[in-house]
Amino acid sequence: MGGNHYQTNEVERIGFITRVQSFSACHRLHSKSLSDEENRKIFGKCNNPNGHGHNYKVEVTVRGKIDRITGMVMNLTELKQHIEEAIMIPLDHKNLDEDVPYFADVVSTTENVAVYIWDSLAKLLPPSLLYEIKIYETDKNIVVYRGE
Ligand SMILES: Nc1nc2c(c(=O)[nH]1)N=C([C@H](O)[C@H](O)COP(=O)(O)OP(=O)(O)OP(=O)(O)O)CN2
Numbered sequence: 001m002g003g004n005h006y007q008t009n010e011v012e013r014i015g016f017i018t019r020v021q022s023f024s025a026c027h028r029l030h031s032k033s034l035s036d037e038e039n040r041k042i043f044g045k046c047n048n049p050n051g052h053g054h055n056y057k058v059e060v061t062v063r064g065k066i067d068r069i070t071g072m073v074m075n076l077t078e079l080k081q082h083i084e085e086a087i088m089i090p091l092d093h094k095n096l097d098e099d100v101p102y103f104a105d106v107v108s109t110t111e112n113v114a115v116y117i118w119d120s121l122a123k124l125l126p127p128s129l130l131y132e133i134k135i136y137e138t139d140k141n142i143v144v145y146r147g148e
């Protein structure tokens, strides 16, 4: 009775942990595959030639086994360091279209920002650990990407 809760035959527990990070950037929605007129029609005010800015909020979620010894899916301090490398250094206070080579030919929609962050983080994290990238572009515009 009582005592050690971590018996060797106990089932594996799966946990989800999330770290939130904000960054500021400007961008313009514009596709090189479309005419100027088509761009204006599709993207409207977001096609403004001089761009506009957002305070993006990103939620990075990893999913994995809760380690019986450490009690962690992964160390959040380590996740914080990866987020610094994958999000803050390349994106914070940047013009996404001009400063981030990835967006030279990829429209900087929040969907594509989520894909960019996913691909960058997936290279830094152990395989299969990354579960979801959720970005609040504004309080009302929210994008989820799960690597599919
Ligand atoms: N599918 C997508 N559609 C749009 C995206 C996007 O990333 N994916 N982005 C934009 C623009 O970047 C734009 O900045 C959104 O701004 P806005 O519509 O003004 O944002 P809100 O809805 O929060 O503003 P309110 O005016 O307060 O409603 C457009 N579309």
Ligand SMILES: [Zn+2]
Pocket: 027, 046, 052, 053, 054
């Ligand atoms: Zn925008």
